[in-house]
Amino acid sequence: MSITSTEDTAERLARLEQTIEHLLAEAKRLGASAAEASVGSSAGLEVGVRLGEVETVEHTRDNGLGITVYFGNRRGSSSTTDLSPDSLRAAVKAACAIAVHTQEDPCAHLADAALMAHGVLDLDLYHPWPIGVEEAIAIAAECEDAARAFDPRIVNSEGASLSAHSGLQVYGNSHGFVGGYPSTRHGLSCAVIGEEGDTMQRDYWWTSARAAADLEPARLVGERAAQRTVARLGGRQLGTCKAPVLFRAEVATGLVRSLVSAISGGSLYRRASFLLDHLGERLFPEFMRIHEEPHLPRGLSSAPFDSDGVATWAKDLVSEGVLRTYVLDAYSGCRLKLPTTGNGGGVRNLVVAMGERDRAGLLALMGTGLFVTELMGHGVNAVTGDYSRGAAGFWVENGEIAYPVEEITIAGNLKSMYAGLVAVGNDCDFPGSTRTGSWLIDEMTIAGQ
Template sequence: MPIDSTEETSQRLARLMQTVEDLLKEAKQRGATAAEASVGSSAGLEISVRLGSVETVEHTRDNGLGVTVYFGHRKGSATTSDLSTTALREAVRAACSIATHTQEDPCAHLADAALMATDLPDLDLYHPWPLEVAEAITIATECEDAARGYDARIVNSEGASLSSHTGIKVYGNSHGFVAGYPTSRHGLSCAVIGQQGQSLQRDHWWTSARAPTDLTAARVVGERAAERTVARLGARRIETCSVPVLFRAEIATGLVRSLMSVIQGANIYRRTSFLLDRIGERVFPEFVRIHEEPLLPRGLSSAPFDGDGVATRSKDLISDGILQTYILDSYSACRLGMQTTGNAGGVRNLRVQMGELDRNGLLREMHTGLLVTELMGHGVNPVTGDYSRGAAGFWVEGGVIQYPVEEITIAGNLKRMYAGLVGIGNDCDYDGSTRTGSWLIDSMTIAGE
């Protein structure tokens, strides 16, 4: 994939920043009292191989722009993928027209000018990969070959995929704030199918990073996918019971995401969260700390400013088990009579403080119960906290894995599950913007046979 030189990247960034400035100027000329715009440009290579043959090779190049105008407290927005001068003017015109039909909203305005980011640190987010198609095919093939050759019980493959993307993001508003930065992201994944008797199982593994040198080796990714698949062969059903449940580290991220959803500003001001009016109250045991690190160098979700132009900052969301803050952009903060937390666009690089035990230590702590390695469905109610998901994993007795299990449902309530968290492991072994060890919950209902 051809890579722009440093000078060419700087020139593209300057052009996109000028595009945003032109949009803001056009909005002002059309009578808008305020405006904001974001523009992005990305390019990438995606290839996939299956059973040793190339299935797809895609070169991608995308542009996108969004503009929002304000006439007092009336708001209109428009988007386009065409960055021509004519299309940009049409987008502004459309946004202004939409604003004439919207209702007054006292919270429809830009974030406070005093909160705009002024210090834009280099977060080391741009590491382009001059990857040729032949090299990409070689890497993906090596990954799949490692998986297929791991064990004779690996009988089929869903393939391996390699991707490499670069892009530039720019945001600006009529406070005079216009800024942007280039980014890159690369990834490799593999999924294979195993068979033992009549039992067929599938599993996968992946790696993702800002810099290609930070990716896990292709062979290791393939072997990990096969290892996970083989471990699931011979899965059984179990009887309905109530036992402790250990969520493997990468699966436990789902519990973190559920927490982020219920403390997100929109769910709070709409009063559709079971953690409504709970800031300052204990949600987890006191050993739990969950913090955000948006300025983490090479972080997969790092950003010096949020989608409102507000400076991002590190902060605890949970400290000593106590809910410290909601996740707010400027609009939700206004609706709640609070100040934005710099989270327009979501949270960035969540870190759950890990404990002293590894996964085997947590299994011994659990003694008898279920290790969850896969979840299916989306059975989480943010209003009540009720939780019910299809699951697969391993039955544990005496602190040792006994056999794989499948076709079960685990159920509980997030309020009770969070309060009943027994321990967090130190076994984080995956790539992702949310990092945690395994979570041991004291008791959940397992619906089986």
């Protein structure tokens, strides 16, 4: 790993901040009225093991820089992976050359200077893992071995992989704001194949965290991958029907992502959202709250400022079932004649308020219906909200899992699905930047063969 000590990290961060300052000065020298730039440097180790043999060992090292310059309301951008002085000057020159030939855009400007972050909060995002190749291989092998030994029906493996990454990111603009911070992200995953009779199934599990100490143990990751796989063996098809649908917690995050996409500035000012002009309207039952926590310590998406340099802050996207805010960066906010919400670059650490029921309680509440554990395809119409996805999971009868099902399609409309949310569970048991329990929807169309 290239970032191994606090002193080395501080020195590298200072050099990247100086790089940003030089870029901004060069843009001003070439006549730009304003400019902004971001630069990142990362390094990592990735290993993969399959069937007890080492498949991959990769050491990665990446640099990247992007600069945007403004000549009044004309904007130009360029990027480079070469951080040498000559390459940086060439990038600025290229951005300036583009800007003078672009059409004026009244929203092509920096975010308001008064909104810039003041200082950089320490969000506990940097926990380098000085792991060697042999140790990384041993952990990945332990994970896969646990999966393969879990059940005799596990007959093959797609392998286990471990990754350890460290990086630095710095952003600055001609308001005088320059800020950056180091971060780390580590992960371990495993996927195996089970066989029973003439049918085969595949499933996986993973763990991800800022600090290696927060990862799930390798053995448990492997066993869970195997457990999920064998549970799917013997899958059946269903006839077409309408029934309640329970989305397993990690699958339910897709419903949150669809919401965020629909209330994001780009979709709104292009008028390509089924939630256009829905600010302040009730979308969910009153118990629903979706909260953004960008300053969550060790959060996988935590950040002290957004991609415009605007300070981030905690906010409710939804409370009491009502849509409280859109998700805007400076540009989309200008297009919509609304202030930025500090979401340049997206949302950071969404938390869905969880209810009192665990997964068994949700199954009992549903009674008879479909428990969805996997979705396939991208059948979401962003303009109408129509929803149709391939799915797999389990058929539930009298509150108990009856048998696995596969090769089915579930369909509905997201507005109706949100309004028909019956309950959110407290069974959040997966890593990720969106935290939610399982979602029980009152009714959807289930199509089989």
